[in-house]
Amino acid sequence: MGLVVAVFTVILDQWTKQMAVTSLSFLEPIEVTGWFDWMLTYNTGAAFSFLAEAGGWQRWFLAGVALIVSVLIAVWLFRLAPADRGLVIPLGLILGGGLGNLIDRVWLGHVVDFISLHYDRWYWPAFNLADSAITVGAAWWLLSAFFGSTSPTEKASVS
Secondary structure, three states, X not given: OHHXXXXXXXXXXXXXXHXXXXXXXEOOOEEEEOOXXXXXXXXXXXXXXXXXXXXXXXXHHHHHHXXXXXXXXXXXXXXXXXXXXHHHHHHHHHHHHHHHHHHHHHHHOOEEEEEEEEEOOEEOXXXXXXXXXXXXXXXXXXXXXXXXXXXXXXXXXXX
């Protein structure tokens, strides 16, 4: 199930990025609401454009890190103990998001971002569906670590 979540995440991520590249003009926002725009940007760095101006070496470094982390998560998914099955979806989201951005980094040399959130003049760094999947998966994983049971079916089977 975790690999299904990962594959679905990669497909949806790549499809939305392709839609953004073909439908949006670079750095020209299209307002959706007063705080949400579609805006095509390219990120050669990591989260929050960390290392974006590093001169090019970061492309393969970040791709290598993403590949190693993806392999480790995939192995973890295959080796999950029955008691940890509630981690399947969050790990699948993290894996799919990481692979979605890895594909961009390897094939394009940058990650395609197109979701822009802001309030007045304060802008959150642009992001994409892969980033969202990683964030949701990581938050789900952390919440499950702090609060125990990770899925409604797991709670039902314990009762």
